[in-house]
Amino acid sequence: MDLLLSQEQEDLRASVRKFFQDQVPMSRVRAVVDGADYDGDLWKRMTGELGLAGLAVPESYGGAGAGHVERSIVLEEMGRALLPSSFFSSAVLAADTLLALDDEDARAGLLPRIASGDLLATVAVAEKTARWDSTVDTKATESGDGWVLDGRKNLVIDGQTAAAIIVYADSGFFLVDGDASGLTRTPLVSLDPTRRIARLDFAATPAKKLASADPAAVLAKIADLAAVALAAEQVGGLARTMEMTVDYAKIRVQFGRLIGSYQAVKHGCVDSYVDWELTSSVLRYAAWVADNQPDELPTAAALVRASVSPAYFQVAARTIQLHGGIGYTWEHDAHLYYKRAKSAEQLFGTVLDQRETLADRLGI
Amino acid sequence: MTDFRTRAAEWLAANKPPAIEGRSREDIVPMAKDFQAKLYDAGFAGITWPAAYGGQGLGQAELLAYNSVAKDYDLPDGPFIIGMGMCGPTILDLGTEEQKQRYVKPMLRGEEIWCQLFSEPGAGSDVASLQTKAVRDGDGWILNGQKVWTTNAQFADFGCVLARTNPDVPKHGGITMFIIDMHDPGVSVRPLRVMTGNAPFNEVFFTDVHIPGDNVLGAVNDGWRAAVTMLGHERVSIGTSVGPKSDPLAFSSLLETARRDGRDKDPAVRQTLAELYVHQRELQLLTIRMRQEAMAGKAIGARGSVAKLVGAQVANHGADVAGTVEGPTAVAWDSSDAAAAELATSVVGVPGIGIAGGTNEVQKNIIGERVLGLPKEPQVDRDVPFRELKVGTQRGE
Numbered sequence: 239m240d241l242l243l244s245q246e247q248e249d250l251r252a253s254v255r256k257f258f259q260d261q262v263p264m265s266r267v268r269a270v271v272d273g274a275d276y277d278g279d280l281w282k283r284m285t286g287e288l289g290l291a292g293l294a295v296p297e298s299y300g301g302a303g304a305g306h307v308e309r310s311i312v313l314e315e316m317g318r319a320l321l322p323s324s325f326f327s328s329a330v331l332a333a334d335t336l337l338a339l340d341d342e343d344a345r346a347g348l349l350p351r352i353a354s355g356d357l358l359a360t361v362a363v364a365e366k367t368a369r370w371d372s373t374v375d376t377k378a379t380e381s382g383d384g385w386v387l388d389g390r391k392n393l394v395i396d397g398q399t400a401a402a403i404i405v406y407a408d409s410g411f412f413l414v415d416g417d418a419s420g421l422t423r424t425p426l427v428s429l430d431p432t433r434r435i436a437r438l439d440f441a442a443t444p445a446k447k448l449a450s451a452d453p454a455a456v457l458a459k460i461a462d463l464a465a466v467a468l469a470a471e472q473v474g475g476l477a478r479t480m481e482m483t484v485d486y487a488k489i490r491v492q493f494g495r496l497i498g499s500y501q502a503v504k505h506g507c508v509d510s511y512v513d514w515e516l517t518s519s520v521l522r523y524a525a526w527v528a529d530n531q532p533d534e535l536p537t538a539a540a541l542v543r544a545s546v547s548p549a550y551f552q553v554a555a556r557t558i559q560l561h562g563g564i565g566y567t568w569e570h571d572a573h574l575y576y577k578r579a580k581s582a583e584q585l586f587g588t589v590l591d592q593r594e595t596l597a598d599r600l601g602i
Numbered sequence: 603m604t605d606f607r608t609r610a611a612e613w614l615a616a617n618k619p620p621a622i623e624g625r626s627r628e629d630i631v632p633m634a635k636d637f638q639a640k641l642y643d644a645g646f647a648g649i650t651w652p653a654a655y656g657g658q659g660l661g662q663a664e665l666l667a668y669n670s671v672a673k674d675y676d677l678p679d680g681p682f683i684i685g686m687g688m689c690g691p692t693i694l695d696l697g698t699e700e701q702k703q704r705y706v707k708p709m710l711r712g713e714e715i716w717c718q719l720f721s722e723p724g725a726g727s728d729v730a731s732l733q734t735k736a737v738r739d740g741d742g743w744i745l746n747g748q749k750v751w752t753t754n755a756q757f758a759d760f761g762c763v764l765a766r767t768n769p770d771v772p773k774h775g776g777i778t779m780f781i782i783d784m785h786d787p788g789v790s791v792r793p794l795r796v797m798t799g800n801a802p803f804n805e806v807f808f809t810d811v812h813i814p815g816d817n818v819l820g821a822v823n824d825g826w827r828a829a830v831t832m833l834g835h836e837r838v839s840i841g842t843s844v845g846p847k848s849d850p851l852a853f854s855s856l857l858e859t860a861r862r863d864g865r866d867k868d869p870a871v872r873q874t875l876a877e878l879y880v881h882q883r884e885l886q887l888l889t890i891r892m893r894q895e896a897m898a899g900k901a902i903g904a905r906g907s908v909a910k911l912v913g914a915q916v917a918n919h920g921a922d923v924a925g926t927v928e929g930p931t932a933v934a935w936d937s938s939d940a941a942a943a944e945l946a947t948s949v950v951g952v953p954g955i956g957i958a959g960g961t962n963e964v965q966k967n968i969i970g971e972r973v974l975g976l977p978k979e980p981q982v983d984r985d986v987p988f989r990e991l992k993v994g995t996q997r998g999e
Contacts, residue, residue: 495980504966511973515908519888522887545880593872593877596880
């Protein structure tokens with residue numbers, strides 16, 4: 239097991255961080271929070287200049303063929319920048335699903351466009367709860383020479399904007415066009431205003447079946463990879479909130495002293511730092527496992543989410559507390575991270591769900 | 603490297619260490635000395651220590667290779683951990699050539715056992731408040747005072763002791779470290795019973811103990827630097843220690859307990875155990891990552907305190923979970939139930955982990971100030987001569 243990053247990986251981190259620092263100041267994040275459309279030029283630069291959307295896509299499909307360790311580094315930086323981006327829905331969820339399915343036509347047709355950033359895609363699985371369960375109510379029916387879908391999907395990330403939607407229905411995975419007939423896309427108000435979430439209703443919606451020998455196994459695999467990817471975003475956000483708090487404790491004076499000299503504040507900063515050391519160790523492990531030890535992935539994926547989810551929320555909450563009144567205001571950025579942390583904690587299932595999954599995989 | 607590892611594995615398999623389970627520390631000493639001498643002769647003692655003083659002169663990689671093999675055994679190394687973890691490395695750093703020649707090799711061969719005498723009843727976390735004093739007596743010194751929490755003092759041959767040698771300067775400036783002969787008639791050792799019911803520590807009393815002038819370790823009145831050096835070695839020693847083979851508070855042990863009692867399908871128990879697994883695995887992965895960083899040449903420094911702090915927190919969590927999982931036998935058990943007794947001892951031993959070697963609060967101060975660069979708490983006693991301070995149980999003389 240190798241938990242250290244190579245020089246190339248450190249360089250990747252540095253260049254991605256610098257790009258986001260320069261191109262995505264918090265004012266730009268806030269513009270999206272205030273209702274501005276997502277910045278298409280930025281996406282073009284992220285995908286064109288930096289090739290980020292294709293980073294972990296194999297070279298044969300137009301990507302850079304990097305691994306999950308590299309992708310987790312990029313996601314950490316996105317979580318750190320609170321980047322409102324289609325990366326997670328398209329380059330993670332949709333790309334992983336296409337790679338896990340047994341449908342070479344769909345792969346060859348869609349992956350190069352996802353990798354170039356030209357096609358925005360997403361995956362719709364969750365229904366009544368946030369969990370990605372293998373038993374779903376959405377029905378697929380053969381109709382003429384194709385299929386139609388009926389049902390409702392919830393918590394579809396970028397479901398309102400994606401041009402291609404991969405839907406998990408009762409008999410496997412299906413591809414639906416964003417403008418298909420009988421598809422109603424309802425944008426939801428999102429607790430995390432930097433992540434767009436929609437509800438999708440299908441009423442005799444035409445769909446194309448995606449070939450797969452074992453759709454439940456595909457679902458399990460992409461859910462595990464999504465868990466590692468989301469955990470990376472969460473660790474990045476955790477790191478940033480921890481640093482904000484430490485920086486503030488070094489400049490804010492009260493009762494004639496820098497507040498960081500008070501043990502109550504200092505120890506809170508240390509608790510957050512320790513959470514960062516621990517969760518980033520688990521993330522390095524989970525990302526390494528995704529690349530090197532597929533057999534360990536189910537346990538590692540459940541572990542990393544059960545580790546990171548509660549920690550990020552605790553650190554984000556502590557960040558507001560240690561900033562005092564200013565931390566609770568709209569003008570301070572702490573609430574944006576707090577909302578991201580709470581929202582991410584729930585995606586794919588609650589903390590209790592995540593521990594339940596882990597218990598299953600540990601054979602308890 | 604593979605060769606060294608293979609050689610260590612083969613040697614340990616062929617020279618099975620004596621069983622130490624159920625024996626008192628005193629009972630272990632003769633067999634531990636015997637085993638240590640064999641270990642030395644086979645080339646596995648003082649792996650990273652300089653060859654000039656009896657070490658093997660090898661690197662961190664060989665040490666880790668040996669540790670990775672040794673962790674499968676409960677080695678009888680308890681009597682030597684203070685000497686080899688703390689006193690020895692400090693002598694190598696600060697000792698005179700004569701001190702290195704005299705003490706290091708017998709320590710590695712297990713011939714002489716060492717203890718470390720820092721803490722006092724009035725100076726725990728605030729070590730520099732110590733009141734044990736040494737006054738000049740011709741070429742040597744006369745030592746009077748009391749120490750506490752002294753591991754291995756009951757069978758130690760030598761100790762590294764901190765004493766106040768100048769009370770007229772601020773507290774950190776008037777301390778000296780000495781090597782003391784624990785067989786001096788002025789040294790008396792009394793076992794100190796702790797909340798487990800066992801006596802792993804001692805109180806040590808000094809009455810007119812004579813210390814030769816050659817036994818100053820480092821320089822006179824520069825003992826604080828020596829203490830910091832030694833505490834740095836302590837952190838490394840804790841960080842790289844092999845640890846006991848089986849821990850009753852480990853996730854796997856507690857899952858076993860839950861299964862035995864048929865409680866493993868209880869949803870609350872499943873949640874509790876999964877959460878404990880997460881915390882123990884986090885610590886394990888952090889430790890592995892820090893080791894890999896150290897091997898890659900990156901200094902760990904005060905980040906070592908993170909592992910110490912989390913270790914105490916995770917142990918506490920394990921003790922918390924043990925009651926949930928164990929059920930009635932956590933409260934009362936048959937006198938013949940060795941497993942229940944061992945688990946209970948572990949639960950009752952946990953509070954000490956967050957205190958020994960620097961409390962959790964002290965570790966947090968170290969991390970906050972040295973890793974995060976947060977400002978220090980103002981210290982009101984920094985510039986005040988020691989004799990004017992009210993420290994610990996000294997209520998202003």
